[in-house]
Amino acid sequence: xxxxxxxxxxxxxxxxxxxxxxxxxxxxxxxxxxxxxxxxxxxxxxxxxxxxxxxxxxxxxxxxxxxxxxxxxxxxxxxxxxxxxxxxxxxxxxxxxxxxxxxxxxxxxxxxxxxxxxxxxxxxxxxxxxxxxxxxxxxxxxxxxxxxxxxxxxxxxx
Amino acid sequence: xxxxxxxxxxxxxxxxxxxxxxxxxxxxxxxxxxxxxxxxxxxxxxxxxxxxxxxxxxxxxxxxxxxxxxxxxxxxxxxxxxxxxxxxxxxxxxxxxxxxxxxxxxxxxxxxxxxxxxxxxxxxxxxxxxxxxxxxxxxxxxxxxxxxxxxxxxxxxxxxxxxxxxxxxxxxxxxxxxxxxxxxxxxxxxxxxxxxxxxxxxxxxxxxxxxxxxxxxxxxxxxxxxxxxxxxxxxxxxxxxxxxxxxxxxxxxxxxxxxxxxxxxxxxxxx
Numbered sequence: 023x024x025x026x027x028x029x030x031x032x033x034x035x036x037x038x039x040x041x042x043x044x045x046x047x048x049x050x051x052x053x054x055x056x057x058x059x060x061x062x063x064x065x066x067x068x069x070x071x072x073x074x075x076x077x078x079x080x081x082x083x084x085x086x087x088x089x090x091x092x093x094x095x096x097x098x099x100x101x102x103x104x105x106x107x108x109x110x111x112x113x114x115x116x117x118x119x120x121x122x123x124x125x126x127x128x129x130x131x132x133x134x135x136x137x138x139x140x141x142x143x144x145x146x147x148x149x150x151x152x153x154x155x156x157x158x159x160x161x162x163x164x165x166x167x168x169x170x171x172x173x174x175x176x177x178x179x180x
Numbered sequence: 181x182x183x184x185x186x187x188x189x190x191x192x193x194x195x196x197x198x199x200x201x202x203x204x205x206x207x208x209x210x211x212x213x214x215x216x217x218x219x220x221x222x223x224x225x226x227x228x229x230x231x232x233x234x235x236x237x238x239x240x241x242x243x244x245x246x247x248x249x250x251x252x253x254x255x256x257x258x259x260x261x262x263x264x265x266x267x268x269x270x271x272x273x274x275x276x277x278x279x280x281x282x283x284x285x286x287x288x289x290x291x292x293x294x295x296x297x298x299x300x301x302x303x304x305x306x307x308x309x310x311x312x313x314x315x316x317x318x319x320x321x322x323x324x325x326x327x328x329x330x331x332x333x334x335x336x337x338x339x340x341x342x343x344x345x346x347x348x349x350x351x352x353x354x355x356x357x358x359x360x361x362x363x364x365x366x367x368x369x370x371x372x373x374x375x376x377x378x379x380x381x382x383x384x385x386x387x388x389x390x391x392x393x394x395x396x397x398x399x400x401x402x403x404x405x406x407x408x409x410x411x412x413x414x415x416x417x418x419x420x421x422x423x424x425x426x427x428x429x430x431x432x433x434x435x436x437x438x439x440x441x442x443x444x445x446x447x448x449x450x451x
């Protein structure tokens with residue numbers, strides 16, 4: 023049986039840091055951390071298949087992205103540190119558009135990949151290792167994302 | 181060494197900040213040896229890189245000091261209720277049924293039972309167990325979802341399986357305990373607490389109880405004290421019922437144990 027207390031003692035602070043950095047608010051980070059562990063309980067069998075830190079990091083990222091996406095639909099809600107970090111990224115219009123599209127239309131797995139690569143700074147290989155895909159698979163997914171962006175741009179600017 | 185975004189090797193990258201995930205994995209010992217060495221080298225080359233490790237150690241200690249346990253952490257944060265669905269969960273003991281979180285049967289073998297002369301009973305050893313019926317059902321067992329609805333009349337049966345003494349109690353969604361079958365106060369423990377069981381292989385049914393609503397989103401609890409069991413059980417139920425009314429506002433949550441409602445204390449207020 024999963025020892026939740028032991029799991030929290032070992033990985034809880036890491037998950038909280040992750041959530042705090044993405045969301046900015048301590049209270050929202052606590053919520054997200056709790057939600058992350060709830061998700062882990064549902065898929066406890068996956069803990070044996072990969073390093074727990076990778077799974078927890080990925081789940082925490084997805085939980086936070088969902089919260090941010092939800093916040094974007096309610097403009098009166100503070101959308102947290104993640105969007106601030108995006109805004110403070112080096113002047114790279116492609117990156118900004120990529121990330122904006124992430125919140126709007128992309129599936130969870132692509133969003134997590136894009137955050138790991140574009141925001142966290144992991145290489146393609148490191149990102150692939152974290153999400154359990156091949157490097158070519160990650161590259162293809164991110165390339166498709168950029169192509170969709172290019173299409174969006176051409177529609178906006180005929 | 182890992183290739184970068186454009187395929188260049190990591191060693192060719194400038195002194196970029198080592199990704200946080202890699203630093204975390206290094207601290208947790210979850211990097212392959214070669215990767216761990218590479219990350220250490222990068223941290224050493226990064227301005228203030230090695231200090232990041234010490235900072236993470238300090239942050240770990242501070243977090244665990246403020247929030248030593250997962251469920252308690254949320255209660256201490258004391259934030260306002262979330263707009264999203266509240267899914268507080270006491271992770272130590274996930275419950276199954278919405279209202280009757282656990283029906284526990286404690287039974288012990290009769291130490292003074294006559295020797296069977298080394299012979300095993302026909303059919304082999306049967307473990308004592310509980311069976312839950314919805315009122316009116318003759319066959320089958322109450323489906324968990326329907327059994328958990330407030331107001332559902334349930335009947336509990338037990339199979340003593342040859343055991344002589346036992347006690348039956350339930351734990352509801354708010355952690356309240358009700359004794360349904362016992363000869364005396366369970367605080368006494370030991371043999372005095374166990375009731376004599378009907379030592380039949382067929383099921384012996386207790387009187388019915390009605391599932392209450394463990395959710396208390398307003399101050400009015402709709403729970404009803406158990407009407408079965410010993411006078412001690414009924415007295416405890418009345419006390420628990422009175423206490424629930426006093427506390428009010430506790431979000432007990434009769435939902436799935438997967439976290440969608442937290443049957444063991446919702447809202448982070450009952451920790």
